[in-house]
Amino acid sequence: MLLNIKNLHVSIGGKEILKGFNMEVNEGEIHAIMGPNGTGKSTLAAAITGREGYEVTEGEIWYKGKNIVGMSPEDRANEGIFLSFQYPVEIPGVSIQNFMRTAVNSKREYQGLPPMSTVDFMKLMKEKQAMVEITEKLQNRFVNVGYSGGEKKKNEIFQMAMLEPSLAILDETDSGLDIDALRIVANGVNQLHSKDNAFVVITHYQRLLDYIVPDFVHVMYDGRIVKTGDKSLALELEQKGYEWTKNL
């Protein structure tokens, strides 16, 4: 099993947000997590990636056979956990190329490999850019600076393709995307998906799930999963609305 979250309780500033969250994810699977605002979906992403300020008060997060609670964000990332941010951060002065090169080589260093040569790196960039239809030169573009919402999300998927994670969490990647960008993003995800990796797709709407077809759909409410089903659950949710989940 790739990821096994057991009875996870997470607080922010003393306020409990996740209240006994359980989930099992195997290699090759795509899981969708749906639910109304403020139900703990983004907190879950923050807890798995090790963001400071999100305190695990109870429970365990097992990933590749290790309980990663307490592990640094960079070590989790280098172990293959990737988060596509709901709000990708702008970093003025840091070019995407320099950023990605540092990231790729950090992972290689973690794995005991030598840094990637410039030629190989440029080739990899070009190949992965094509996957998400980014045509411009990225050498002189600063990370996310001056990007539209759609470009930022495409850039997240590009970074994901560069780093080839085992577990990718997509936090509302569909929000703010027009239908073309949505198709490109989904296309990238589907190309990257293999029997060796898994995706956790956090979304409000079932629209994204027309393009990225999940094996499991979980409905979250008040800090835990209240219902799990297959992709038809997403359709049911779309018809009945989130009010319905409160009574589950």
Place this chain on the structure above:
Amino acid sequence: MNNQLIIAPNQSREIIEYDDDAHLSAEPKVLEIVLNENASLEMYVLQNVSNEASIRREFKVRQLADSRLKIVVITFNGGDIRNSYHVDLDGEGAETQVHGLYLIDKTQHVENYLKVNHNVPRCTSNEKFKGIMDDEATAVFNGHVYVAKDAQKTDAHQNNSNILLTSKAKINSQPFLEIYADDVKCSHGTSTGQLDQEAMFYMRQRGISKANARILLMYAFAAEVSNHIGNAMLHEHIDDMIKRRLRGELSSCENCVLRCSHPKEYNFEIDYSKI
């Protein structure tokens, strides 16, 4: 000590200076610069002296029509440093750029005083001063841009921004515009903050260590000043010094002729635990 530098009409010069003339006294070193019509000067000054040393620099500039000036002063280290810039734009079409970067820690203190006088129409001035301050370091930025009554079509911009790495580091920043003309484009601004924690997490989520993420953010901040260095070789050299300074690997005795006075190596570790 006073020096004069006069650039003849249509001539251009580039000057690179290691400001190692440090004293324990506070005797100012004054450089008077006159740029004649269509003359151009690029001046790069590196300040890297010991924690006991002080530097007092004054630049007094007079620019005639269509002359171009660029001064970039990078302060890597020094106990007590004061740089004053006084620029008179006396000929139409003159352009001036004054930029400064200060990377200080311990109890170091840096002051930058700036006065730019737009005395005639159609001149441009641009100043960007940036600082990264650790420990109990303190700095002063005092920028004053004056636009005379008839100096129409003036284009003047100044900005000071600072990253304070600790709660004990302090900046006193006062950008000031005094405008008597009515057809001008002027701006001024100041900002002070900590390292962007959102950006830190974003980088660490991509596998970049906390230490490297900090260096990358600080370097990106500093590069906005060093990017103004037109000389490619010098630019590369200074960028390398900035990176080493931020990593705590740059010695204050490097490039200083006063090696004898401070034979011991200084250690400029940045304390990562404070962020």
